[in-house]
Amino acid sequence: MAANPPPPAPPRILLAGDAHGRLHQLFKRVNSVNQSTGPFHALLCVGQFFSPEGEAEVGDVADYLEGRAAVPVPTYFTGDYGPAAPRLLSKAAADARGFAPGGIEICPNLFWLRGSNRFTLHGLSVVYLSGKKGPGGPGCYSQDDVDALRALAEEPGIVDLFLTNEWPAGVVNEADTSNVLNQVLDPHGYDPVVAELVAEIKPRYHIAGTKGVFYSREPYVNDSAAHVTRFIGLASVGNKEKQKFIHAISPTPASTMSSADIHARPPNATLSPYVAPVKSVPIGEDPKRPAENTDAQYWRYDVKRQRQGEAEGGRLCFKFTSSGSCPRGSKCNFRHDEEAMEHYNRNVCFDFLNKGKCERGPECKFVHSLSGGAAVRDARPRSERRNVESSCWFCLSSPDVESHLVISIGEGYYCALAKGPLVPNHVLMIPVEHCPNTLMMPPEAEAELGRYKNALAKYFEKQGKAAVYFEWVSKHSHHANLQAVPVPLPKADAVKKIFHLAAKRLGFEFSVVNPDGDANQGRESLRSQCESKSSLFYVELPEGRILLHTVDGNEKFPAQFGREVLAGLLSMADRADWRNCKLSKEEEIRMVDDFKHGFCEFDPAE
Structure with a gap:
């Protein structure tokens, strides 16, 4: 019997603090480190990437943007501020099209992480917040960026790296400040909003810049999570104090780690600084004065x-x-x-x-x-x-919509094949207008949705399959999509059983909306029960019955629950996460063409 191949080596990542436009010095150091201890897969830069000086101080950056110098390793930056930054980034912003969570390439090997998002880098789950706290405009993150990260925090899976520019308020370990530099205790460069986000996202590593000092905090135990978080603050490139501005890590992606490794706690682990009062560095107060009756409630807005x-x-x-x-x-x-x-x-x-x-x-x-x-x-x-104000994958009017996945457009709904489909012909039914869930759509749109469902039923029936429909309605829902997943007819009877079993494992029971199996009446009942402020998950079984779970405000419900359950039913556990199933654009176009060819005789929009 052949031996199992060894697991792939974890990616090797370099971290850097504020570049301040000194890219020649930064990349000279990167080349030196790469030659001595590399190769490294990527460089992640936090803090101010561009010069804090005026327009005259952009020489280094211009050399790379105009091709006179080369970026040695794939480099990703979040600090899109500085006097010259808007001009240097304007062309990249204008040329950017589509959904680019992994960065906008502004020159070969240099990627701008704009706004906030989550992407996968060499197997690592990376979340970022670009810009700094401020009054708004270029280089400042918005409330929309923050809200987007709150929604991402609800998604399944452990985040490996969280990148921010400013440090989280309260991160310093108050129990041990004997070896902490005064720059760490200086209140400048701390942000309570970042503290709020890191406490919700619970990354394995949190990387930040802006304070001009290197600080590696003892790992801390997260509230309601198995893994610990390590905070690393980095100094600025070429700082006079010779503080460390580049740091190497080699983390194994959490998605490939064993449960024992994820649960492992180092002997120096502390409690989370975001769930207990912190008195060391309240922002806006002199750290030399005794703290008076403070509370580090990390989710405070100000x-x-x-x-x-x-x-x-x-x-x-x-x-x-x-x-x-x-x-x-x-x-x-x-x-x-x-x-x-x-x-x-x-x-x-x-x-x-x-x-x-x-x-x-x-x-x-x-x-x-x-x-x-x-x-x-x-x-x-x-x-x-x-x-609506920024961009939405699903708005047909948005430049970010992946229009090549669209298979049919009606008056109130359009249909598209899913990106990263669970199975071939995995369909999303999406309102044309921006609407947070399909249960809030007007009656005429509901009638059209029924016509699309009837058409899909006939199309799937020719393939020996039946459709399972499900929708996750959250208070954080942005643009609705009702998912239709075809399952082989021999497995159709097992759908009800596996959803009830999955619910039991999560500690809840489904209610049956329509015991008689009339799907149209079932949706009418759902529509009458739906409130915009409530969260719920429902699934329509092949026989027409609808199972409903109203999600309690304190309940942590998996956003990908429907897909995960069907992946188990179809023995496709490795496809439970859509990001593992992504196809090239050419493959997606072929997939759409094949679907349209078979669906055209049933398409109600034809």
């Missing part, structure tokens, strides 16, 4: 509101107000107000709700009134506005 004294005056909990739940429950020092949550969902400004005023003034995109009759700039939910 660190000035971290002080417990202000909380006693009735300050709102941002986590509860924005999401409807708070991990600290009754232990939270801030107010959980359902009425404020409803106002927030109606696009009322959080600062206005919390302080009675908003310092952003006319620059604020949200409403400064509690009156339902007030002029609302956009009455749609914030999660929906984020995609």
Whole structure:
């Protein structure tokens, strides 16, 4: 018997702090490290990538953009700010088309990680927040970028690397500051929003820059997660203090690790700094003064509101107000107000709700009134506005829509083949207009959806298959998609059983919406039960019965539950994650052509 091949070696990654435009010096060091201890697969740069000086100080960057110098290894950067950055990045931004979570290439081997997103790099799951906290505009991350990461935090799978420019407020281990430099304790460069995000995302590594100092914190145990997190702060390139600005790691992707390795805790592991009060570095206070009654509630929107004294005056909990739940429950020092949550969902400004005023003034995109009759700039939910105002994969009007996957366009719905399909002919039925779930669509669109389902049933029947439909409706849903997965007829009877079994393993039971099996009546019942602020998952079985689970506010429900269950039914566990099933654009185009050829006789839009 042949021996099993050894597992692939983990990727080797270089990390760098603020480049400040000194790319020649950075890449000279990268070449030296690569020759002595390489090769390395990638370089990840956090902090200010471009020069903080004026337009005259862009020589190094221009050499690479104009082809006079070469980037030695694939390099990804998040610090898209500095006086010259908008001009240097304008062409790349204008030329960017489609969904590019892995970066926009601005010259060979140099990738701009714009906004926020998640992508896979040599098997590693990487999440990033580009830009820094600020008033908005170029080089500043937006609330939309933050909201996108909150939604990503709900997706299954462990994040290996989280890249930010600024450090998370409260990260310093207060129990051991004896060897910590004063620069680490300096309040400049800390961001409470980053602290909030890292506590939700729970990466294995968190990498940050901006403070001009190297700091490798003791690993800490995450709340409600098996693995630990390691924080690494990096100094700026060529700093006078000779602080470390480049660092090498070689992490095994979590997706390939054993359970024992993921659960392993180093002997120097500490508690998470984001679930207990921290008194060492409250932002905006002098670290030399004794801290007075502080609370490091990491999800606070503004660190000035971290002080417990202000909380006693009735300050709102941002986590509860924005999401409807708070991990600290009754232990939270801030107010959980359902009425404020409803106002927030109606696009009322959080600062206005919390302080009675908003310092952003006319620059604020949200409403400064509690009156339902007030002029609302956009009455749609914030999660929906984020995609409308920026980009959305599924909006046909968006430059990011992958139109080559579209197979049919109707009045209210269009159909597309899934990207990274579970099986061939895996179809998404998507509203043409931006809508967070299909249950909120108007009656005429619901009728058209029924026609598409009838057409798919006939098409799949010719192949000896039956359709399973499912939809995950979350408070974070942006653009609806009802998924249709064909399963072989011999397995159709087992669909009900495997969904009930999967539910039992997660600790809940499905309710049956339509015991008589009338799918149309079942959807009508679902539509009457659906509320925009509730989360739910439903699946329509091949025989027409609909199973429903209303997700409790504190419940951690897997966003890919439907796909994961069907992957188990079809003995395709390795295809449960769509990212493992991605095809080239040429393969996708052939797949669409094949589908259209067989579906055209049934297509209700023809």
